Amino acid sequence: MKRRRRTEILIQGDSHVAKEFAASILEQYPCNEIISPRYGLTMLKIRESAKNSLFYLGEVLVTEAKVEINQQIGIGIVAGMKDELAKHLAIIDAAYKAKLPITNEWEIRLLEEEQSILKKKVKKQAALMETKVNFETMDI
Amino acid sequence: MGYVAVKGGTKAIEASIKRLKYERLKGQDSIHVETILATMRGMVDQVMSEASLYDPYLAALAIKQAEGSMEEAVFLLRAHRSTLPRLYYSQTMETENMFVERRISASFKDIPGGQLLGATYDYTHRLLDFQLIEETKSDIEQWLSEYEQEVNCSNPQEEVIYFPKVVDYLREEGLFETNPLENTPPDDITKKSLQFPASRSERLQVLTRGQTGAVTSLGYASLRGYGQVHPTVGEVRVGNLPIYVSPPTEEESEYEDDYYIGEVKLTEVESFVPVMKQNNRNKKELEFEIGYGICFGQNETKAIAMSILDQCLDHPEAPYPTHDEEFVLLHIDSVESTGFISHLKLPHYVTFQSKLDSVRGVKQEVEKDEN
Numbered sequence: 001m002k003r004r005r006r007t008e009i010l011i012q013g014d015s016h017v018a019k020e021f022a023a024s025i026l027e028q029y030p031c032n033e034i035i036s037p038r039y040g041l042t043m044l045k046i047r048e049s050a051k052n053s054l055f056y057l058g059e060v061l062v063t064e065a066k067v068e069i070n071q072q073i074g075i076g077i078v079a080g081m082k083d084e085l086a087k088h089l090a091i092i093d094a095a096y097k098a099k100l101p102i103t104n105e106w107e108i109r110l111l112e113e114e115q116s117i118l119k120k121k122v123k124k125q126a127a128l129m130e131t132k133v134n135f136e137t138m139d140i
Numbered sequence: 141m142g143y144v145a146v147k148g149g150t151k152a153i154e155a156s157i158k159r160l161k162y163e164r165l166k167g168q169d170s171i172h173v174e175t176i177l178a179t180m181r182g183m184v185d186q187v188m189s190e191a192s193l194y195d196p197y198l199a200a201l202a203i204k205q206a207e208g209s210m211e212e213a214v215f216l217l218r219a220h221r222s223t224l225p226r227l228y229y230s231q232t233m234e235t236e237n238m239f240v241e242r243r244i245s246a247s248f249k250d251i252p253g254g255q256l257l258g259a260t261y262d263y264t265h266r267l268l269d270f271q272l273i274e275e276t277k278s279d280i281e282q283w284l285s286e287y288e289q290e291v292n293c294s295n296p297q298e299e300v301i302y303f304p305k306v307v308d309y310l311r312e313e314g315l316f317e318t319n320p321l322e323n324t325p326p327d328d329i330t331k332k333s334l335q336f337p338a339s340r341s342e343r344l345q346v347l348t349r350g351q352t353g354a355v356t357s358l359g360y361a362s363l364r365g366y367g368q369v370h371p372t373v374g375e376v377r378v379g380n381l382p383i384y385v386s387p388p389t390e391e392e393s394e395y396e397d398d399y400y401i402g403e404v405k406l407t408e409v410e411s412f413v414p415v416m417k418q419n420n421r422n423k424k425e426l427e428f429e430i431g432y433g434i435c436f437g438q439n440e441t442k443a444i445a446m447s448i449l450d451q452c453l454d455h456p457e458a459p460y461p462t463h464d465e466e467f468v469l470l471h472i473d474s475v476e477s478t479g480f481i482s483h484l485k486l487p488h489y490v491t492f493q494s495k496l497d498s499v500r501g502v503k504q505e506v507e508k509d510e511n
């Protein structure tokens with residue numbers, strides 16, 4: 001699974017998934033911490049819809065961590081102050097970059113978690129849809 | 141009369157800071173940061189927006205430390221921001237990808253996808269609810285459980301719906317101009333001081349982090365006649381927008397290689413403003429332009445006011461203060477305006493003594509002349 005989809009699942013889903021994946025890597029492979037979780041900023045670039053131009057909206061606080069496994073550097077970045085999750089994400093990122101066989105075993109779990117996230121979103125949106133307006137035209 | 145340099149006050153300052161802590165604690169009660177997060181959504185959103193730093197937890201902490209003073213909380217968060225390194229820039233965010241929680245139009249009744257009221261104070265009675273004084277945790281749990289049951293009974297959808305923009309629908313009909321994608325890298329007012337004339341990216345960056353009250357007041361001033369813009373709101377949308385960053389060490393990475401890092405809640409407004417334009421046959425005709433407003437959190441008044449000011453500043457030829465970018469952009473920042481105003485209470489002994497000397501001198505001259 002590619003990184004974009006994978007990180008969506010790991011961040012939006014239950015944080016235990018990332019924790020379990022990272023623990024299973026650490027049991028089998030040596031891991032060097034290059035940057036321990038630290039706080040920083042990510043500047044948000046956005047497209048405005050009046051003239052279709054770009055501007056900077058402001059910054060979001062992020063936690064970043066970097067680790068090395070099998071000479072591959074993994075990066076974990078997540079919005080907010082989430083030291084543990086950032087480190088777990090970095091370990092998982094390094095595992096995928098190093099093409100460790102264990103990553104193939106994660107696929108089913110990730111797909112299950114993706115379904116669970118989708119269900120929650122759909123449920124949330126269904127609740128919001130209760131506030132959708134049904135206009136009735138009045139005869140005057 | 142000579143000037144005297146003075147020093148001292150260290151002990152008084154220390155005692156004053158202690159007194160400040162006493163004022164915060166004397167009620168022998170404290171509020172948890174989590175409680176502020178859970179109960180003061182509007183305030184947290186406003187602090188993040190004016191500080192230009194999105195982190196609800198730190199905004200709540202700033203509110204606690206500042207005892208609810210908005211300007212102080214914004215100052216604290218802005219100061220904290222200045223201690224952190226900027227590690228990444230996001231990929232371009234597009235609000236079509238927003239998970240919409242609220243979306244309305246004042247221009248059209250029937251918009252594609254429909255009008256979603258979401259959570260809003262717009263239709264509430266502005267009467268104090270005295271029952272909240274007695275609200276207990278079990279009341280809250282019971283209400284939530286009943287609400288969740290009610291919501292569970294509603295028809296579930298199959299997939300998440302992403303709402304189209306109202307303006308895109310109008311562009312397809314040829315009623316609004318379609319601008320090509322403009323990919324010029326934006327200017328950044330946190331890296332380079334604002335100079336005039338400002339670029340569009342600088343203008344929007346200043347407006348989005350402007351003080352809510354100041355942005356609202358100037359937007360209102362334009363409506364009242366100190367400007368030429370009176371729009372109809374085409375769309376207000378509130379919701380969460382995902383953030384992605386590209387891998388910093390991988391050259392030629394693909395879209396699928398980006399890192400998802402989380403999301404931000406935003407309010408976005410597109411206002412439709414009628415303007416007279418000359419057509420190809422040299423005749424004047426009415427057309428619409430779009431005023432754009434956006435800010436962190438749910439703050440619809442600020443976003444609408446920003447959309448008015450965006451349009452005002454796009455027409456600097458109008459002889460009104462709200463169309464003067466120097467007037468607008470240099471006076472709406474919370475930290476700059478509150479900082480400058482409040483510095484007036486700090487010691488100005490030398491400058492004031494100098495003014496007194498001048499007045500005394502003039503008076504003596506007048507007395508001499510009269511004698």
